[in-house]
Amino acid sequence: MNQDELLFLSDLNLAESYREDSRWSTNTDIAEQDDMLFVCGASTFPAVNFAIRVGRKPQTPPELFISQAKEFFAKRKRSFTITVRKHIDQDLLAKCEELKLMKLADIPGMFIKKTLEEKPLPDGxxxxxxxxxxxxxxxxxxxxxxxxxxxxxxxxxxxxxxxxxxxxxxxxxxxxxxxxxxxxxxxxxxxxxxxxxxxxxxxxxxxxxxxxxxxxxxxxxxxxxxxxxxxxxxxxxxxxxxxxxxxxxxxxxxxxxxxxxxx
Missing domain, CATH: 3.40.630.30 (Gcn5-related N-acetyltransferase (GNAT))
Structure with a gap:
């Protein structure tokens, strides 16, 4: 498996986790078109309302992606979190910086390819x-x-x-x-x-x-x-x-x- 495939599959699983979030609760909503995924969570808290691009290559220009996301979440009266994949979303990263959006987190995506040795649990x-x-x-x-x-x-x-x-x-x-x-x-x-x-x-x-x-x-x-x-x-x-x-x-x-x- 090469690095491109590892990152592609990692991104797909991350996007699926956002979809799963919406399935575990009521009053949620999802919109998908082209490479855009918008997930309206059960709470108005921005960290559970997601916008992310999916796929191997970005299709939607960052200006359109952000405007479409704003339209989706405005109807639901939510602020939201844009997730930028650093390995592939450089144009979106630049646009977020240009718009002076608040950076909430810079998170490492990590992986492992083997099982780990079991260890005894603490007492109790x-x-x-x-x-x-x-x-x-x-x-x-x-x-x-x-x-x-x-x-x-x-x-x-x-x-x-x-x-x-x-x-x-x-x-x-x-x-x-x-x-x-x-x-x-x-x-x-x-x-x-x-x-x-x-x-x-x-x-x-x-x-x-x-x-x-x-x-x-x-x-x-x-x-x-x-x-x-x-x-x-x-x-x-x-x-x-x-x-x-x-x-x-x-x-x-x-x-x-x-x-x-x-x-």
């Missing part, structure tokens, strides 16, 4: 595959409590998982780590396009420093390989990046996110 911790609505609610609670560190309001995180049954699908493998029988950490793998992407990794503040997120990421990544994934990707937060590097993940690209107001 169990790792469970998410198989029930109650466990999806536990997962949502961990995300809500942990993502405040990244600036995400709790209610925005909870809104993503408001339809738990939609999360319980064969192409998602999710785990929750319980510490003293309380949900403490989580991660899931989304299988698509022959690979897997790991998303919504978090640990509640009271359980940090125990390596629980690493255990969750290892569990869902290894399971994805058992299901036939050619490689596993993730996009790392500043907190997660050093952990993933230590685990063996390598950087393949950067994803830059800009805040865009629709009006």
């Amino acid at each position: 911790v169990t790792l469970k595959h998410v198989t029930t609505k109650a466990m999806v609610n536990d997962y949502a609670e961990v995300v809500a409590l942990s993502f405040t560190t990244l600036g995400m309001p709790e209610e925005a995180s909870r809104s993503i998982f408001s339809n738990p049954n939609a999360f319980l699908v064969p192409h998602i493998y999710a785990v929750v780590a319980y510490k003293d029988n309380k949900p403490a950490s989580c991660a899931f793998a989304l299988l698509s396009h022959g690979i897997a992407g790991i998303y919504y990794v978090g640990t509640v503040e009271t359980a940090r420093g125990m390596g629980l997120a690493e255990h969750c990421v290892r569990a869902v990544g290894n399971t994805a390989f058992k299901f036939g994934a050619r490689f596993v990707i993730l996009q790392a937060s500043p907190y997660g990046e050093p952990v993933y590097k230590r685990m063996g993940y390598q950087e393949s690209t950067r994803y830059i996110r800009y805040l865009c107001r629709s009006r």
Whole structure:
């Protein structure tokens, strides 16, 4: 597999994760045309409202992409996040900078091509595959409590998982780590396009420093390989990046996110 194919499949899985976000909740909407994908999330918080170009080569000029995105989200009274793929969206990157859009994040896209050695869990911790609505609610609670560190309001995180049954699908493998029988950490793998992407990794503040997120990421990544994934990707937060590097993940690209107001 060459670098171009790795990046192409990584982008497709990332875009699919945005679509999945809209399937787990009510009051969401998606629009796709040519290489444009717009996803209106369950919350008005911009980080759950996405605009991204997909495909091997950009087709839509950046001016048109941004104007179409503004039109889509203005009808829904949302500000939104533009995701720029640094390896292929240089024209869109330049336009966002020209418009002086606020840069929210510059995120490493990372990958691994092999399973990782299992490690024993800390005392008092169990790792469970998410198989029930109650466990999806536990997962949502961990995300809500942990993502405040990244600036995400709790209610925005909870809104993503408001339809738990939609999360319980064969192409998602999710785990929750319980510490003293309380949900403490989580991660899931989304299988698509022959690979897997790991998303919504978090640990509640009271359980940090125990390596629980690493255990969750290892569990869902290894399971994805058992299901036939050619490689596993993730996009790392500043907190997660050093952990993933230590685990063996390598950087393949950067994803830059800009805040865009629709009006």
